[in-house]
Amino acid sequence: MFRNNYDGDTVTFSPTGRIFQVEYALEAIKQGSVTVGVRSKKHAVLVALKRNADELSSYQKKVIKCDEHMGLSLAGLAPDARVLSNYLRQQCNYSSLVFNRKLSLEKAGHLLSDKAQKNTQSYGGRPYGVGLLLAGYDNSGPHLLEFQPSGNTLELYGSAIGARSQGAKTYLERTLEEYLEVDDADKLIEVALEALKQSLKDETLNTKNLSIAVVGEDKPFTIYDGEAVAPYL
């Protein structure tokens, strides 16, 4: 049976200039549960919907801390995110040991991009099947970055990745002017949660399926899970 010949590896372009494996990797993100990130002039916030395989299993981990000033949330293949977050932890660690310096979000983004791009140019490998939202506070203030397996890393004021994330994105686009000026971290979390709700289907948020993380000046990257998210529901 004849089938598309240009999607077997990451080193062959299709005649229309596409690398299908990379595009498939982007599809893997959409299979994961949704996560939303927003950024004001003071803070950056991540919220994520956690899924459990069945009633007896635990909920997946959606937010990972990389350093005191930086962390990420993921949508897609969790094992790939573990590899990438571990890489970022090491790079943050190197920066603080050798230079007494917080790794800037911009540098972190470039490092991730370079690592992901390598996979798209060598035979036998596959792209990472995960999208990341990177939140942090460095010398130039709060930042939110979106990482894609293609090697793209974009800086954004608000973003959402994962299943039905378009709903959250539309909400964030509409309310940008309001949340950009929000000073209070809790208020910004509320914005992020409202956006997250736009991406839910039949789920309702509760203490088990919601993760929240916040970072800002004088506020190290902190994850709220379980009972700690109750006040925000």
Added chain:
Amino acid sequence: MASTVASEYSNEVKNVPIEHQFNPYSDNGGTILGIAGEDFAVIAGDTRNTTDYSINSRYQPKVFDCGDNILFSANGFSADGDALVKRFQNSLKWYHFDHNDKKLSLKSAARNIQHLLYGKRFFPYYVHTIIAGLDEEGKGAVFSFDPVGSYERSQCIAGGAGASIIMPFLDNQVDFKNQYVPGSHGTERRKAQYLTVDEVIKLVRDAFTSATERHIHVGDGLEILIATKDGVRTEYFPLKRD
């Protein structure tokens, strides 16, 4: 020609006289001491840093709060001391990453430090290391290490340049060594009992003012870190600067 050979193997290199060998160590003076109380522990250190007869700095802290209520100090060759502190703090950071922010117990910290030190058994960290905090029962605890990782738990210990001056004083005043019950004519030992924080701070200050008088590498300032169940607090007292 009889000459020193640059190898422990007599046949490897013949007759290469050693004119001068780079010495990777120096002694940066200073003294530290750790005391455990019933529900607290302290590490105190002077803030002077020296080489030979020069005072490099009058305020170079060497007692650190590493998090998880663990106090840490490594006295001797200060470059190795700083490197060891940095390595331990890093070890703690990855322990938290790998074990979901679990608190590191003091005895686990001690075992970890043994491995850091023994890992350089054949090019040792030239330091006397002391850590302090609370044990799993909430009692004050102090551990001390030799340069290659041998360690033990004790009630009180001194390290560094002034250790030999301070330690006998501590034996007498903390463990009541050589103290006997009045009237017993030296037959009944005075029973050891826990000291309060205030008593310990008094003792530490006396120990360091005395060491400052008698030892040129001790002085300038005294920094005491106190670990209790409520966290770590720091006190500073000036010492003589001569």
Added chain:
Amino acid sequence: MNHDPFQWGRPSDAHYGNYNKKIAEASPYPKMNTQQPIVTGTSVISMKYDNGVIIAADNLGSYGSLLRFNDIERLFPVGKNTVVGISGDISDMQHLEYLLEDIQTENNYDNQYANEEEALKPSYVFEYLSNVMYNRRSKMNPLWNAIIVAGIEDGKPFLSYVNLLGVTYSSPSLATGFGAHLALPLLRKVVDDESDVEKTSIESAKAAIIESMKVLFYRDARSSRKYSLAIVDKDEGLIFEKGLQVENMAWGFAKDIRGYGTQKV
């Protein structure tokens, strides 16, 4: 049997004769590292004042007691907030100069905040240099230098020292080499304690540094009259003064000295 462990598993000399090192072009000596400095620069001196830091070093490169090079610059600006002063071996210093250029290039690459928020700070430069120094000493291959990093960080003066052993310390006044003995007592008259810094003006700090350079020129045989001085000031930024000279010396007493030189009686 030869019981020396070095001989274990080797062809025995009794059977095959001495090993001919020329065959493998093997060195008859073990690998050798720096064991002593060759061309050297003498003291670097520095101090904090209320609004910044001052650092100075002369321009001489000595080859033993020979005054070999007299236009060596030993102060290196790193970005806009940092100056690094280096004494000790000059070739090792030039290697460090290369490393400093390298971290600046690296910092300017893919960094949109390179000129402001993410510019190199003195503590970054110092941490890097102290790691280089400690790692090299741990390989028993030291860079034979003593280094002072001076600058302004987050609006406050920064001053730290590191040497060939990787020993580091900070103080409101710092000096390397001979300066630690001759100049530091003079500088400590002005800033002995961190609390003295805010009471010290740039004028009194500069006067102390200039006076110290004079004393060093008087008494340190490996010093030169010509020197450089750098100031990192919170408001004025980096001021680099090159080609300064020790002035106002009193040599009047010299004519009365007897017993040295060519005078008769």
